[in-house]
Amino acid sequence: MKKIYVLAGVALMMTACGNNEKEYDATGTFEATETTVFAEQSGALLSFDVNEGDMIEAARQVGLIDTTQTWLKIQQMDATKAVYQSQKPDMERQIAATRQQLAKAQQDEQRYRELVADGAAPSKMLDDATSQVKVLQKQLDAQISSLNTSTQALDKQTAAADVQKAQLQDMLRKCHIMTPTKGTVLEKYVERGEFVSVGKPLFKIADTESMHLRAYVTSAQLQNIKIGQQVKVFADYGDGQRKEYAGTISWISSRSEFTPKTILTDDERADLVYAVKVAIKNDGFVKIGMYGELKL
Numbered sequence: 189m190k191k192i193y194v195l196a197g198v199a200l201m202m203t204a205c206g207n208n209e210k211e212y213d214a215t216g217t218f219e220a221t222e223t224t225v226f227a228e229q230s231g232a233l234l235s236f237d238v239n240e241g242d243m244i245e246a247a248r249q250v251g252l253i254d255t256t257q258t259w260l261k262i263q264q265m266d267a268t269k270a271v272y273q274s275q276k277p278d279m280e281r282q283i284a285a286t287r288q289q290l291a292k293a294q295q296d297e298q299r300y301r302e303l304v305a306d307g308a309a310p311s312k313m314l315d316d317a318t319s320q321v322k323v324l325q326k327q328l329d330a331q332i333s334s335l336n337t338s339t340q341a342l343d344k345q346t347a348a349a350d351v352q353k354a355q356l357q358d359m360l361r362k363c364h365i366m367t368p369t370k371g372t373v374l375e376k377y378v379e380r381g382e383f384v385s386v387g388k389p390l391f392k393i394a395d396t397e398s399m400h401l402r403a404y405v406t407s408a409q410l411q412n413i414k415i416g417q418q419v420k421v422f423a424d425y426g427d428g429q430r431k432e433y434a435g436t437i438s439w440i441s442s443r444s445e446f447t448p449k450t451i452l453t454d455d456e457r458a459d460l461v462y463a464v465k466v467a468i469k470n471d472g473f474v475k476i477g478m479y480g481e482l483k484l
Contacts, residue, residue, distance in 0.1 A: 212422065212481035214464075216403030218474050220394040223369060227384040228362035229253050236365070236380040238391050242373045250391075251365035253384065258360045262353060269349040276342050279335045286331055290324040297321050371395040374476075399470045400438060401480040404461040407444070412484055413437055413464065420483040421466055423474050431473060435466040435482070 231254035238250050297317040303309035371393040378390055401421050405413065413419075414437065421435035444460035466482060468474070 211483065213409060213484045214403040214405045214482040216401050216480055216482065218399050218423070218476060218478045218480050219402050219465075220371075220396050220399045220476050221369075222374065222392055222394040223371070224392045225365065225368065225390050227253065227365075227386060227388045227390055229258075229359055230385045231255075231257075231363065231383070233378060233380055233382050233384055236378065236390075238373055238376055240373050240376050244367045244371065244373060244393065246367055246370040248367045249364050250367055251380075253363040253365070255360055255363045258356055258363065262356045262360065265349055265353045265356060269346055269353070272342050272346045272349065276339055277335045279332070279339070282335060283328060283331050286324065286328045290321065290328055293317065293321045293324050365390060367393060369393065369395060370397075394476065396474075396476070397470050399468055399474055399476075401435065401466045401468065401482060402463060403466065403480070403482045404463055405482075406461055409484065410440075410462050413440065415440060417484075419466060421468050422481040422483065424479040424481060430481070433468040433471075433474070435468045437464055438467040439465040 234252045234254055236251040238244075244250065297314070297320075300309055300314040300317045304311050304314045372395075373391055374394050375392040376390075377392075378384060378388070384390065417437045419435045419437060421433045422430045423433065424430055441463040444462055446460060464482075474480075
């Protein structure tokens with residue numbers, strides 16, 4: 189019977205010693221990648237379907253800034269472009285008469301050339317015909333050059349109008365407020381009907397599904413960790429309530445820093461530590477700012 193009591197006592201002491209061993213190697217807080225969405229155009233906020241706590245998909249339209257003036261400018265630019273197009277000369281029609289005159293003069297020149305060769309016409313008639321051909325040819329070249337210059341100028345004006353229209357279309361697109369990423373709305377800064385200006389923050393969103401624990405390790409612990417290493421992460425809910433998650437070390441700071449006051453380690457607070465990030469897949473229970481523990 190005494191042996192049983194002795195064994196029980198030893199087992200109890202071992203259990204007590206085991207309980208004194210820390211269940212974590214570092215502590216920290218949970219963070220998420222936060223994105224603040226700003227207004228890219230100025231105007232009245234005609235619609236704004238955003239509420240704090242909402243889960244929003246990526247590339248979803250959640251608001252609209254007044255687009256009236258931008259849309260009207262696009263219509264005006266289309267009309268301006270149509271005017272430029274209508275002013276482009278029809279080269280073939282405008283030079284058709286000169287071409288016909290030149291062809292007739294060339295025929296006359298050839299006929300006089302044959303007559304002069306046969307001695308049936310004086311050479312002056314051939315000289316006059318040749319001169320007429322040269323004059324008409326220069327007129328034709330001048331017309332073509334002038335029409336080409338006019339066409340090129342109108343083409344450049346049309347291209348400039350296209351660029352301005354593209355700019356207006358980009359402004360119109362930016363009136364549609366889109367979510368840049370999937371996540372949870374953390375803060376909402378404006379309401380529907382307000383006037384917003386370029387650069388005004390509208391809301392803040394965070395990816396709360398893929399979160400990470402920012403913890404701090406000592407230089408002695410640093411030699412035992414590497415990026416991509418699988419570790420255990422515990423979310424601390426208080427009152428001894430903890431939940432375990434599988435984590436992956438995704439980042440290790442290249443600089444040391446003094447231990448933050450909110451972080452407890454085995455060493456003195458004045459010792460230098462290194463920040464690490466451990467990525468986890470959130471099941472909906474981990475919140476931003478919650479304390480967590482890291483077990484290497």
